Amino acid sequence: MTIKDIARRSGYAVGTVSRVLNGHPDVSDEARERILAVVRETGFQPNGNARHLKQRGSRDIAVIVKGAGNLLFARILEETQARIKAADKTAAVYYLDEEDNEVEQAIRVTRELKPLGIVFLGGNKGNFLGAFDQVKCPCVLVSTRGDELGFPNLSSVSTDDVTGSERAMGFLLDAGHRRVGVIGGESAVVSPELQCNTSQLRLAGCMQACTRRGVPFDPVRQTAQVRYSMEGGYQGANELLDQDPEITALFAMADVMAIGALRAIRDRGLRVPEDVSLVGYDGIEQGSYTVPRLATIRQGADRLARRGVEILLNQIEGPAAAVHEIVPFQLVEGESVRSI
Amino acid sequence: MTIKDIARRSGYAVGTVSRVLNGHPDVSDEARERILAVVRETGFQPNGNARHLKQRGSRDIAVIVKGAGNLLFARILEETQARIKAADKTAAVYYLDEEDNEVEQAIRVTRELKPLGIVFLGGNKGNFLGAFDQVKCPCVLVSTRGDELGFPNLSSVSTDDVTGSERAMGFLLDAGHRRVGVIGGESAVVSPELQCNTSQLRLAGCMQACTRRGVPFDPVRQTAQVRYSMEGGYQGANELLDQDPEITALFAMADVMAIGALRAIRDRGLRVPEDVSLVGYDGIEQGSYTVPRLATIRQGADRLARRGVEILLNQIEGPAAAVHEIVPFQLVEGESVRSI
């Protein structure tokens, strides 16, 4: 079943059928009705490949999500889709694995879907530096900063990782904890010029919290570098507690890791927060269902989504300069930290 | 940058470029090298729309996943992708929302991607009955039964929901529990002929477990119908405990609901398993990180994936009759049930 069949059955030419299908105004009511009737009765749906091959000016906004299992992104995505729909555009969502290159995907999408704009949920700066200049449409990077990238068509909305992390760590320090372990991803040693990835930024926040309070912090001994997963958190907690059994608190750079850490602490016969206090990061739903409820830094998922879409739509309307926005986070005290 | 540009730059015709790009054998080594060199230096990637518009005989297998947030599916998907890759095919994954119609998607995909076959991760029988006869390629439905559907090109691999659920409920009954609440999805009253959805099958299992042990079960009073989510589980547990505070055990038809129930029980000042025992279903990773660890029915995710792909590949090779396979489940005792 193609547009040709619809044309034959309705007695109109394919061009007219196409116009009806795309809601063009310059068609007679009679033609519209007759064609739509045929479409309905045949259940015809146009071939997207053919359509995109030629079409310019779609109403699509592509959303590229890095990590189908990322619960924070899942939450942001939901709101992003709703906002896009509310703006009378259609969202085309592409899920990528953690390791996939989102910019390559974006390049493919610009060629094949020709979207009005692209929302990136998560992204790796290295990938952008490599090839982002090949994508010309307005884009917005949600949840990680994009200002240093310096692309005129790339805006960003994010939480301040350094400050958020400083707050989390500060929460522990201010509760009297001095021996604190940090579970995060790869961050090597932090150098001020090269604060690339999220783990590095959050580690910088930890150090800042310590420095400001005159508490020593040894990134080598007090840090475990693991994957952002429950299992990673489990391993990280064990590693740190093995190394220093006197640790009284752990900060996990993501709630999923904190959930793993919670279990690891229990498996060592210790309790949260009586023996070990625990803070996570992100504020995913999951963290409010654990026993005890997780203390965490809640990123404003809805606000990230809303501003991301607003900024993007704005850029699509009339090309403006890229904007880089920081949205506030919130410390959730939960039940997993105790004062000592 | 199109195939035409590559043709011009390499000095060959577009047809030859196309053959090289698609790995056809009938090209001279010289042509292949020169063309590949140009492709490499330009970073050219063919337009998928144009490619799919004409191409027959792709090496793609489509995977349609219902529910991006379904952790069981996430696990199955991972293995499914690996198996497809191992068979030297490429997996094209489509994520759908819970409410989206997977069969409509399949119809679109068959037209636009022309895949060798389709794997459905989850599916609604109603959707299949409606329109599945429009998809002609071999398909396999993973995690829900497809035998009663009776399509010659639709195989299935699943866990026996009735028996699995009977086992979960039996575990509680055999531990001495008599007042057991069941948290599930919509299931109305079970009628033997119309056991359509998963909730109904699992409810049937519960009733079977009771019947066989001579324990009365009142589906109206002992059942809460909620969404398959943590929040749903939270509400369901509260509903049941409000109605009958003497309940000593809960069975949640999915681990995500059990996680919500766990929190609800705690919020009522009760403990698992001392005051209320709890069993889930699915065996997602999450359930082994809760405190206490969840008792559950573990579905064999890897095996579901492996057999699903094997069966599909087999159908693709030489068309055979549809097969409907049941893979075993496993009771995980966890730490959330106590004997009374």
Next chain:
DNA sequence: CTGAAAGCGCTTACAG
């Protein structure tokens, strides 16, 4: 308002 025709970027018989 409608039709006829060109063209999107590929693939694929068909010749040679």
Next chain:
DNA sequence: CTGAAAGCGCTTACAG
């Protein structure tokens, strides 16, 4: 082994 050409199913100026 390679090229020229038809065609996949649409959209979109261009006439009328």
